[in-house]
Amino acid sequence: MKKTISTLIASLFMASILVPQVSTTASATETPNKRIVTYFPSWGIYQAGQKNVQVKDIAWDKVTHVNHGFFEINNSYQIQTTDSYADFENEGFPHAPQADWDKYPNTGYPKDAVFGHFGEYKYYKSKYPNVKLLISVGGWTRSDKFHEIAASPEKRKILANSMVDFMKKYNFVDGMDIDWEYPTVTRAPEDQYDRGCVGGPEDKQNFTLLLKDIRETFNANGMKDKLLTVAVSAGESKIRNTEPDKYAQYVDYIGVMTYDFAGSWDTTTGHLAGIYGNPNDADKSRAKFNMNDAMNIFVNDYKVPKDKLLGGTPLYSRGWGNVQAGPNGDGLFQKGDGTFKGNLGEGGQYSWFDLKNLEKAPGWTKYRDPIAKVPYLYNASTKQFLTYEDETSLQERINYINSNNYGGLIVWDASGDDFDGARTMHTILYNGLIKNNPLPPTPENKPQKALLTVDNSTNTGSFNLTINIPNNSLATSYKLYENNSVIKEGTINSNAFSDTLKITSKAVGNYTYRIDTINENGTTVGDNVVVTVKETPNINLPLAGVLSVDNQKNNGNYTVTLNIPAKSLATNYKLYENNTVVKEGTVTDLSFSFKYTVTSKAVGNYSYKLETINTNGQTVSNLLNVTVEKAPIPPTDSDWKVGTSYKIGDIVKYNGHTYKCTIANTALDGWTPEAVPALWQRIN
Known part of the structure; x- marks a missing residue:
């Protein structure tokens, strides 16, 4: 799949009225007033046009959410990666776990070792715990199973449970984004890598039921704080093929793909992502294909709360060939075709960082539409036209979001920015939506924020958390969370409140704590406190023993040898077979060796481990696996004979x-x- 997925880029880049591209992530506990959701294209590592983008290239300090694109749905109605090598197996990324055979003698790696893109996600989540990581499921080429699943309560449940299982296994994943492109639409595959889409009128109601079942399954499994988002079309007909007024209650936010309003599938040039509609556009079928009209449909017709709506910004272009200059000499709203190929594929697709060079290239002239508020390029010599987003139009888009109190912007995609430089576009987003747009003041009737501190943020498993709630905070109760699960709660009065919680024997890992203050008027979310528990050797524990076997694959007869080194500090040992003790005894300070003979064992797999024990605890040996194969057929002759x-x-x-x-x-x-x-x- 890792070879074929690279060819999907053209398909994955189609129109938001025609194509996928985006998913959404929201955070119930985040502190920024606005969301910046950037998409990471997993196949980008194979694409020179995307600078072979890696997870490390994401502007982690400039975003609130990262969406991993894309996962698909298999024939068992469960989510799965589209590229297992890139996502989970590639050991060549910068922060891949390093083998330590002394510490982990059986595999060289701890049990929770993760490789590929997700190994990198795990690392960056430890550095940026407030950035939410979501899995985008579907997209333009992988929406083929949604129609069937949404129509069946049983299949909806299977899909939802597979998402829960995935987030239990990879607990640094913060949620799921449903990118069904599109409900009610039937579309044939465009090439061998595209699975097309199946649709019917029943999808309108079933899309809502799908989101409802996923949300309820998350909640029933202790995952109320996991995010559920959707990426949806900005085309009016496709918006009305769903029920935004009903499904909005089940999602944290809605990513409206306000781009791909025009492209080489059209016969006349136009704006890829106009903020406003230009009445001079000759193609009247695009009358409402702009950001303002799309957002207004959700707000005015479906009463979706504005802070649940995110617009979109493209870090790529669309283009046409054979475009005449027209009466204004700029090629805008003129006839064109799809013969213009960019560095990302057909239809004049270029990454934003390459467009910066084209702006200065000979023959190209840059224009700006004062009505739509977006730029475009025209080359009168080559008859080529490009529509795209630049720094000025991005700031216009941010101003639109802020002035209309919408929830933020989704970005397609992370590879388009100059990530080997200043990350210009993500910096503009961060400055405009977060840095220079602080949270509104807390209403007087909501409780004040509590203070949570830790005595040692990096430790070996024992630390103290101190809660401080100020006098006259208006809070009546509080909840203390560890990794989004409540571990302590209580009531408080108007006096100052302080409490210390002792945490002991915590396993190695990263833990995020926060305290919320609550009253009848709402909840004030506290700041996150991240604690890292590191593994340190206990010199008083016994040394590990070593297990070996004379024949790892056999017919039921074999000998397991136990070796415990001299001065191991062990006083006892236990030998386990498939987690059941089969031999135990005492150990002296001298080296200790013992052979455990097994005969007539049934066909199967057996695993052995040796515990060395003293009063300070126990140490586990290497895990020894033995396979008993089918016994040989009895011989027809007792011995080989000459002349037979x-x-x-x-x-x-x-x-x-x-x-x-x-x-x-x-x-x-x-x-x-x-x-x-x-x-x-x-x-x-």
Whole structure:
């Protein structure tokens, strides 16, 4: 898949009225007033046009959410990666776990080691715990299963449970984004990598039911704080093919793909992502194909809360070839075709960082539409036209979001920015939506924020959390969270409140704590406190023993050898077979060795481990796996004999081993089974 997924880029970049591209992530506990959601294209590592983008290239300090695009749905109705190598197996990324065979003798890696893109996500989530990571499911080429699943309560449940299972396994993932493109629409595959889409009128109601079941499944599994978002079309007809007024209650926010309003699938040039509509556009089918009209449909017709609506910004272009200059000499709203190919594929697709060079290239002239508030490029010599987003139009888009109190912007995609430089576009987003747009003041009737501190943010598993709630905070109760699960709660009065919670014996890992203050008027979310528990050796624990076996694959007879080194500090040992103790005893300060003989074991797999024990605890040895294979067929002759005629399949014993005849022969002196392996296959 890692080879074929790279060819999907053209498909994944279609129109928001026609194509996918975006998913959404929101955070119930985040502090910024606005959201900046950037998409990471997993196939970008194979694409020179996307600078072989990696997770490290994401502007982690400039975003609130990262959406991983894309996961698909398999034939068992469960989510799965579209590229297992890139997502989970590639060991070549900068922060991949390093093997430590002394510490982890069986595999070299701890049990929670993660490689690929998700190993990088795990690392960056430890550095930026407030950035939310979501999995975008579907997209333009992988929406083929939604219609079938949404129509069935049983299949909806299977899908939702698979999402829960994934987030339990990878607990640094903060939620799921549903990118069904699009409900009610049936579309044939465009190429061998595209699965098309199946749709019907029943999708309108079933889309809502799908989101309802996923949300309720998250809640029922203790995942109320996990995010559920959607990426939806900005085209009016596709908006009305769903029920935004009903499904909005189940999602944290709605990512409206306000781009791909025009492209080479149209016969006239236009704006990729106009903020406002220009009445001079000759293609009247695009009358409401602009950001302002799309957002107004959600707000005015479906009463969706504004802070749940995110617009979109494209870090790529669309274009046409064979475009005449037209009456204004700029190629805008003129006839064109799809012959113009950019560095990302057909239809004039360029990454934003390449467009910066084109702006200065000979033959190109830059224009700006004062009505739509977006730029475009025209080359009168080559008859080529490009529509895109630049720094000025992005700031206009941010101003629109802020002045209309919308929830933020989604970005397609992270690879388009100059990530080997200043990350210009993400910096503009951050400054405009967050840095220079602080949270509104807390209403007087809501409780004041509490203060949570830790005595040692990096420790070996024991630390103290101190809660401080100010006098006259208006709070009547509080909840203390660890990794989004409540671990302590209580009531408070108007006096100042302080409490210390002692945490002990915490396993190695990263833990995020926060305290929320509550009253009848709402909840004030506290700041996150991140604690890192590191592993330190306990010199008083016994040394580990070592297990070995004389024959790891056998027919049921084998010997396991236990070795415990001298001065191990162990006083006792226990030998486990499949987690059941089969041998135990005492140990002296001298080196200790013991053989455990197994006979007539049934066919199957057996795992052994050795615990060395003293009063300070126990240390586990390497894990030893033994496979008992099917016992050999009893021989037809007790021994191999010279002069005997053998046929294929005959079994003989020779020199303590069993052999099967593979070529019919008459045994000759010197042609022993050991000497002539071409005639005899040793099977034991």
